[in-house]
Amino acid sequence: MPQLDAAYNLARWLTRNDSDAQDVVQDAYLRAFKYFDSFEGENPTAWLLAIVRNACFAWMRRNRPAEEVVGSEPLDEDNVGNAEPLLGGGSRQLATDPETLLIEGRDRTQVNQLVAKLPAEFREVIVLREIEDMSYREIADIVGIPIGTVMSRLSRARKLLHDSWYRQQTKE
Amino acid sequence: MSAMDCTHIRSLVSPYIDGELAAEKAAEVERHLESCEACRALVEDERRVSAAVRHHGERFRAPAHLKARVLSEVGRRSRGSGWSDLRMLGTGWNPVALAASLVLAVMLSSGATVAYLSRSAEESKAPLVQEVVSGQIRSLMADHLTDVASSDQHTVKPWFNGKLDFSPPVIDLTSEGFPLVGGRLDYLDHRQVAALVYRHRQHLINVFIWPEGGEEAPQVAAQQGYNVLYFKHGGMEYWAVSDLNSTDLKAFIAHLQKAVETPA
Secondary structure (H helix, E strand, O other): OOOHHHHHHHHHHHHOOHHHHHHHHHHHHHHHHHHHHHOOOOOHHHHHHHHHHHHHHHHHHHHOOOOOOOOOOOOOOOOHHHOHHHHOOHHHHHHHOHHHHHHOOOOHHHHHHHHHHOOHHHHHHHHHHHHOOOOHHHHHHHHOOOHHHHHHHHHHHHHHHHHHHHHHHHHO | OOHHHHHHHHOOHHHHHOOOOOHHHHHHHHHHHHHOHHHHHHHHHHHHHHHHHHHHOOOOOOOHHHHHHHHHHHHHHHHOOOOHHHHOOOOOOOHHHHHHHHHHHHHHHHHHHHHHHHHHHOHHHHHHHHHHHHHHHHHHHOOOOOOEEOOOHHHHHHHOOOOOOOOOOOOOEHHHOEOEEEEEEEEEOOEEEEEEEEEEOOEEEEEEEEEOOOOEEEEEEEOOOOEEEEEEEOOEEEEEEEOOOHHHHHHHHHHHHHHHHOOO
């Protein structure tokens, strides 16, 4: 079964639940089996994961309408250069050095919780990039957005993670 | 340093740390970073966040029964109505055959991409590129990645003794981030070759090695779909193929080349 782990991982992160992820993956694979003969692109893996991803978002719209999903963008994606207060605050940061703690492997749970709390459109690019190790081209094909948007979403997602980690550290 | 520069550079930080910038753009970012401490700090922050998620982020594995569940559902539906299009593909309704044909579709289209690119790049290498890519796909699809599974080069190297009429260099690159997974015999270009398998994060790299005269620096034989690189050194030809991004695969080849050029 091609790419079943990648498909399940993406669905598991988007639905945030094992049994829902399994249902979504099953639906997506049935659709893929049904339509694969009409596939004409260059990257069948991206095609397959795009079907899984779209099935996840359809599922979220049906089952989690209260959650902000695609289309509703509460955050300004183009505001890339304005994140300095989050990331650039040099001296205060050195005191707790949150990122060092982050990579030292102290708090796996916390990193996973922060990723899980990201809005879905940021969560998916982080999961595809950092966990599935996909290229920008592949992410663009899977999510159905231009490469430039992949860049700005990824950049924004990392800043959100950095910010939420920092807030948590200063609270403690 | 103008604010304009910084705004421009900051929009490039993500692709810069992800190795997604063209060489000249990356050089432009690096020139700026040399003289701008604030942007350097941003790059470091983003790198740390990325590394933390890569390091800690959970990759959920599909439960074992999910595959069986999907296959059985495909089988059940294909016997019912509305799925006649599947039968027209000549795969019948055997779910295993259906799964196999999806795999085949994946294979064929990957192969086609590589062949197309290599035609424009280097005509003479095209058949070999195709074979190398097929070798990679075969090893992944047929669940026949290794004949000898070991991360220990001293286990893998002697395993080839007597099985090949040459002795392939077996190099451990764990400390470079490319642990050895194992080795197997493969058949390429009408001869038996050694295949070594390395891993980098979620990606597997097949390295095919056989005796060939001449010296050639690493070259890209194909990109997109699968990346393929090769080089010749010390009477051996080395071909590496992977779905790993080209930057990391180039780094891998550089480590491998350095190691084979340095006598143990």
